[in-house]
Amino acid sequence: xxxxxxxxxxxxxxxxxxxxxxxxxxxxxxxxxxxxxxxxxxxxxxxxxxxxxxxxxxxxxxxxxxxxxxxxxxxxxxxxxxxxxxxxxxxxxxxxxxxxxxxxxxxxxxxxxxxxxxxxxxxxxxxxxxxxxxxxxxxxxxxxxxxxxxxxxxxxxxxxxxxxxxxxxxxxxxxxxxxxxxxxxxxxxxxxxxxxxxxxxxxxxxxxxxxxxxxxxxxxxxxxxxxxxxxxxxxxxxxxxxxxxxxxxxxxxxxxxxxxxxxxxxxxxxxxxxxxxxxxxxxxxxxxxxxxxxxxxxxxxxxxxxxxxxxxxxxxxxxxxxxxxxxxxxxxxxxxxxxxxxxxxxxxxxxxxxxxxxxxxxxxxxxxxxxxxxxxxxxxxxxxxxxxxxxxxxxxxxxxxxxxxxxxxxxxxxxxxxxxxxxxxxxxxxxxxxxxxxxxxxxxxxxxxxxxxxxxxxxxxxxxxxxxxxxxxxxxxxxxxxxxxxxxxxxxxxxxxxxxxxxxxxxxxxxxxxxxxxxxxxxxxxxxxxxxxxxxxxxxxxxxxxxxxxxxxxxxxxxxxxxxxxxxxxxxxxxxxxxxxxxxxxxxxxxxxxxxxxxxxxxxxxxxxxxxxxxxxxxxxxxxxxxxxxxxxx
Numbered sequence: 001x002x003x004x005x006x007x008x009x010x011x012x013x014x015x016x017x018x019x020x021x022x023x024x025x026x027x028x029x030x031x032x033x034x035x036x037x038x039x040x041x042x043x044x045x046x047x048x049x050x051x052x053x054x055x056x057x058x059x060x061x062x063x064x065x066x067x068x069x070x071x072x073x074x075x076x077x078x079x080x081x082x083x084x085x086x087x088x089x090x091x092x093x094x095x096x097x098x099x100x101x102x103x104x105x106x107x108x109x110x111x112x113x114x115x116x117x118x119x120x121x122x123x124x125x126x127x128x129x130x131x132x133x134x135x136x137x138x139x140x141x142x143x144x145x146x147x148x149x150x151x152x153x154x155x156x157x158x159x160x161x162x163x164x165x166x167x168x169x170x171x172x173x174x175x176x177x178x179x180x181x182x183x184x185x186x187x188x189x190x191x192x193x194x195x196x197x198x199x200x201x202x203x204x205x206x207x208x209x210x211x212x213x214x215x216x217x218x219x220x221x222x223x224x225x226x227x228x229x230x231x232x233x234x235x236x237x238x239x240x241x242x243x244x245x246x247x248x249x250x251x252x253x254x255x256x257x258x259x260x261x262x263x264x265x266x267x268x269x270x271x272x273x274x275x276x277x278x279x280x281x282x283x284x285x286x287x288x289x290x291x292x293x294x295x296x297x298x299x300x301x302x303x304x305x306x307x308x309x310x311x312x313x314x315x316x317x318x319x320x321x322x323x324x325x326x327x328x329x330x331x332x333x334x335x336x337x338x339x340x341x342x343x344x345x346x347x348x349x350x351x352x353x354x355x356x357x358x359x360x361x362x363x364x365x366x367x368x369x370x371x372x373x374x375x376x377x378x379x380x381x382x383x384x385x386x387x388x389x390x391x392x393x394x395x396x397x398x399x400x401x402x403x404x405x406x407x408x409x410x411x412x413x414x415x416x417x418x419x420x421x422x423x424x425x426x427x428x429x430x431x432x433x434x435x436x437x438x439x440x441x442x443x444x445x446x447x448x449x450x451x452x453x454x455x456x457x458x459x460x461x462x463x464x465x466x467x468x469x470x471x472x473x474x475x476x477x478x479x480x481x482x483x484x485x486x487x488x489x490x491x492x493x494x495x496x497x498x499x500x501x502x503x504x505x506x507x508x509x510x511x512x513x514x515x516x517x518x519x520x521x522x523x524x525x526x527x528x529x530x531x532x533x534x535x536x537x538x539x540x541x542x543x544x545x546x547x548x549x550x551x552x553x554x555x556x557x558x559x560x561x562x563x564x565x566x567x568x569x570x571x572x573x574x575x576x577x578x579x580x581x582x583x584x585x586x587x588x589x590x591x592x593x594x595x596x597x598x599x600x601x602x603x604x605x606x607x608x609x610x611x612x613x614x615x616x617x618x619x620x621x622x623x624x625x626x627x628x629x630x631x632x633x634x
Contacts, residue, residue, distance in 0.1 A: 027076035027155075031479035032472065034070040035263060038063050038256050042449040046442070058137040063445060064251040065136055065145045070259060071250045071490070072152030074483020075221075077476060079159045084219040084484050085538055101167050107216040108164040109185060110209065114222040115157030116189020117229055121239040122149035123190075125247065128240070149243060157186025160219075193229075198236055206230045220538050221484075225491035231498045245497050246490025249544075253445070254360050259482040260448030261351040261433070265307035266474050266481075267455040268426060269316040271465040274303065276423035278320060283419040292328035293390050296321045296335075297342040297381050304346025306429070312481075313343040314584060318591040333602055338390050340588040340599060341606030344576035345380050347539075347569050348373035351433050351448070353485070354539055354572065358565045361547045367438045371628040372562045373569070376617045380570060383613030388606045425458035438631070485540050492544035499545075505552045512553050519557045523618045526554070527571055531611065534575020535582060542572060559621075566624040570614040577603045577610075 041063050045055035056062065078084050130143035161182040168174055207230070214223045228242045249255065268274070281295030299321070304313045318339055325335035347354050350370035359369040385391050420427065432454050437447040459466040466474075499505075516522045533542055547568065554564040576584040585599045592599075617623050 025080070027073040027080065028476040028479065031070050031073035031077055031483060032475035034066045034073065035259055035475055035479050035482075038066045038070065039260055039263065039449045039452045041066075042443075042446045043453060046446060056137075060253065060443075060445070061251075062137045063256050064253060065142070067256050067259070067486075068145060068247065068250045069148050070479055071483055071486035072148040074479035074481075075487045076152060076155050076159070076483070078480040078484040079156055079219075081480060083480050084221070085488065086214075086217045086219050103216045104167060105164050107213055107218040108160040110213045111218045111222040112157040112160040112164065112185035113189035113192075114226045114229070115153045115160060116186035116191075117193040117239065118189075118225055118243065119150045119153035119157060119186060120190035120193035121229070122146075122153055122243040122246075124238070124240040125243040126150060146247060149247065154186050154190070157189060158182045161185035193239055197233065197239055201230060201233045203230055203234050219484075219487075220541060221487035221491045224488065224495055224541060228491060228494035228498060231495070241497070242491070242494035245494035246487075249489050249493045250486055252360055254356065254366060257351070257356055257366070257444040257448035258353050258485070259478060260445070260452045261356070262307065262353060262482055263474070263478040264429070264433070264448070264452040264455040265303075265305075266312070266478050267452070267459055267466065267471075268429070269303070269307050269312060270470055270474055271459045271463060273423075273426045273459070274299070274317050274320055276419075277302070277426055278317075278324065279419045280416075280423045280427070282324075283416045287328065289328050289330055290391060292325055293330060293338065293385065296325060296338055297345075297385055297390070300339060300342035301345040301349060301377060301381060302430075304343050305349035305352045306346075313346070314339060314587045314591050317343075318588070322592065333598075334390065336588060336592050336594065336599065337602035337606060338388075340584050341384060341388065341577055341603050341610070342381070344573040344584055344610070345377060345384065347573050348377035348380065348566065350374075350430070351451070354543060354569055356444070357489070357540060357543050358547060358569060361543055362551055362561050362565055364561055364565060366444045367434075368562060368628045369565060370434055370437065371631060372566055372624045374627055375623050376566050376570060379617060379623060380573070380610065380613045383616065384606060384609045387609035387612055425462050429454060429458075488538060488540050489544050492541040496545050496548050500548060505549050508549055509553050509556050513556060519559070520619070522554075522557050523559075523567070524615075526550070526567065527611070527614055527618060530568060530571030531574050531578075534572045535578035537575070539572050539575065542575075543568075560625055562628065563621045563624045567614065567618050570610070570617055574607055574610045574614070577607050 041056055041059055045059045048055040075084070126143050126146045126149065129146055130141070134142045136142045136145060159182075161184070162178055164185070165178040165181045168178060207227070210223050210226045210230070213226070214220075225242060228245075229239055232239055232241050278295065278299055281299055282292060285291035285294045300313055300317060303317060307313055307316070321339050322332070322335050325338065326332055330338075346352055349355075350373060352373075355369050355373055356366055358364070359366040429451065433447060433451040436442040436450055437444060442450060456466070456471070460471070512522065516525055530546075533546060537545075547565075550568075551561060551564060555561065559567075576582050578585075585596060585603060588594070588599045589596045
């Protein structure tokens, strides 16, 4: 999952009753169907090409546009379930009941208005495309697929409008009033955009309103989108430019890999894969404290790489690993800290979604980034365990526990072999994902589709642990995760395009070089800045907004773009552990039933350890560039 509000602070599932509610549930079905087709079409293409000499008509572009359908309907499903990322509702904690009620109305109502503006801007884009009449495949007009954007944004506005009226007192007219508000708020936003586009806009007041929306729990995409719209509006530029940015990133040729790898990870998370892999690592590293700690750290990192979100890892593995650590004699508080912090480290391991996202934004080959992250990920795990203090003997451990863990027998070859055999299908998954891509057998999209289908077949046929109902739920959950992420990416790209057109990267290079002439000082300043950015920004928004601004500056200091990407993502790992955007501490507080303050204090040593590891990676470029160079992927 992407970073955002805590599970406790996320809006609860909320939708209209009756026929409107039943129709509203179609979003999950459509998004899941789009995701399934994204997995199947590349594989059908691989089979048909050698047999018939031709496959599915315009298959790559068709899959890319299915990504747009997935993004919009997945986002609708995410809003219905209360899963759109936000930074929490800190302002709602102030004042009395009346103030808190006002805040609960302000955030969704303001977001509904922004969605109405985005719907109007998307409608302009669709109208422009319809006038040209381009076809996608089999005579299907591209404009028909693009129409999911205004439908999606207006639908999001309607749902947010319904959410804004949740506090109305029950009564005979309650449903009528709520339905009217639900329809009027996005319609008002669209009317404002169509009527006043090109008129002067006071950026200062609008920025303050957007900041208030952010602090009251509005979805991140509405704040980013609102800021991008305001900047284009202020300069008299077409608002459709923001919708165009969203369209461009959702149909990017490499982007289908994101939902497909996420689907593969969730398929493994919903079965006994974690237990089987945990048994392998414990058999290899031993059942004592040190071996169990190392097994937990490696398992968390690998799981995050596949599931696409460290929060998913905490929820999937927390109930498994904490009892395992306690049984080995590891203190509970440090066990919670280890699971919470180690789950952030998988960002550097293939096929993590942020790794793919950086490759797309920085225009670096995905297979190069996959290889570049391997050694730095191992370095970060080592720094976490050593400098985070997880390997030291705790004086509070009882003598009995210490004796038990000291005498814990190491696994023999037979136990290791049995564990490896039980987990053989999960162990082969990275080789399917990375091997097919690095070897050149498959494109990134085909590799991701192959991995998703591999995960499905192994868990359904080999282990028989995934029912049809569980598969449908997994498809829906993956669609919601990716739908929310894609909205953030699209709005962030609109903001980034404005900043690039305004010459901000060139101005940044001139400003930084005038004040930091030394490369090493720049790397230190970069790490400190990214640490702060990671604590304040959602990781996908940070990649799309900051990478185009900072990468040219890094290049001016002679820093390799692959090395810069690893530094960037390693720094973002710290952000997972720092409020307000540090999603891991919120998920851990919810998962383990501990106060947020206790979780935040427990991960402080881990934050320091990750910062030191990031500095080490920053000063030794070969850690990131050696493996791609040796294997000839550059």
